[in-house]
Amino acid sequence: MPGVTPAVRAADLSHTYADGRTALSGVTFSVEPGECVGLVGPNGAGKTTLFLRLCGVLPGEPGQASVHGLDPADASQRRKLPETVGVVFQNPDDQLFSPTVREDVAFGPLNLGATSAEACVRAAEALTAVGLADAAERVPFQLSGGEKRRAALAGVLAMRPAVLLLDEPSMFLDPRGRRELIGVVRNLPGTKLIATHDLELVLDTCSRVLVLDGGSLHADGPATALLADAALMDRHGLEVPYRLR
Ligand SMILES: Nc1ncnc2c1ncn2[C@@H]1O[C@H](COP(=O)(O)OP(=O)(O)OP(=O)(O)O)[C@@H](O)[C@H]1O
Numbered sequence: 001m002p003g004v005t006p007a008v009r010a011a012d013l014s015h016t017y018a019d020g021r022t023a024l025s026g027v028t029f030s031v032e033p034g035e036c037v038g039l040v041g042p043n044g045a046g047k048t049t050l051f052l053r054l055c056g057v058l059p060g061e062p063g064q065a066s067v068h069g070l071d072p073a074d075a076s077q078r079r080k081l082p083e084t085v086g087v088v089f090q091n092p093d094d095q096l097f098s099p100t101v102r103e104d105v106a107f108g109p110l111n112l113g114a115t116s117a118e119a120c121v122r123a124a125e126a127l128t129a130v131g132l133a134d135a136a137e138r139v140p141f142q143l144s145g146g147e148k149r150r151a152a153l154a155g156v157l158a159m160r161p162a163v164l165l166l167d168e169p170s171m172f173l174d175p176r177g178r179r180e181l182i183g184v185v186r187n188l189p190g191t192k193l194i195a196t197h198d199l200e201l202v203l204d205t206c207s208r209v210l211v212l213d214g215g216s217l218h219a220d221g222p223a224t225a226l227l228a229d230a231a232l233m234d235r236h237g238l239e240v241p242y243r244l245r
């Protein structure tokens with residue numbers, strides 16, 4: 001779609017950690033508004049690093065990334081990112097810190113300037129969407145692993161981000177929770193990038209897939225075609241989902 005600002009863009013994006021380890025090199029892709037894209041690849045491929053660069057948690061070179069037209073490497077643009085990009089991190093313990101689940105989920109909208117009544121409504125809606133309405137008054141760190149993931153997702157949904165980055169969203173979820181997550185993701189408006197080893201989930205939610213391995217992008221194309229490519233999957237430590245065998 002020429003003329004449309006991409007929702008997410010990486011342009012020759014590279015990342016080297018302080019210890020000298022290169023986690024990403026020359027990654028280039030562009031995601032249009034409204035697309036749902038799966039980011040797949042073996043452990044250590046660079047998926048989480050890419051997300052941390054896109055949301056500005058990790059510093060980087062200006063001009064290598066943009067989210068909703070904002071460059072996370074530019075301090076003044078990075079400050080505007082929380083209004084547009086929501087990230088559910090791989091480890092939910094990084095994301096839950098309030099005395100109750102309700103306050104945790106309401107924190108994001110409050111921080112973005114919502115009134116407490118509005119934040120409360122948004123928190124209730126988000127908790128219902130992830131099947132956690134009954135846990136609103138519980139202490140977040142006492143939740144089970146799967147409940148923590150749902151709470152972290154609710155916290156991000158309550159902010160209604162235009163771009164959502166989900167890092168291993170189905171990890172720790174039981175089969176029913178996973179089905180519910182797929183339903184939630186499918187119904188969410190906006191642009192979604194999902195890093196996961198759960199290729200069946202990718203098949204159910206994403207029209208397009210990026211294959212990352214060793215910090216480089218190896219494939220970018222339609223989800224069904226790439227995930228059915230046994231040689232491609234094998235080269236990158238992945239497996240063709242059962243449904244496509
Ligand atoms: N803080 C850090 N310092 C140094 N190296 C790091 C750091 N964080 C990650 N790495 C390295 O960067 C590379 C990419 O890691 P990353 O966490 O992005 O991979 P990933 O694709 O998310 O893997 P997984 O599927 O296991 O979640 C790995 O080699 C990892 O060891």
Ligand SMILES: [Mg+2]
Pocket residue numbers: 047048049090167
């Ligand atoms: Mg990761």
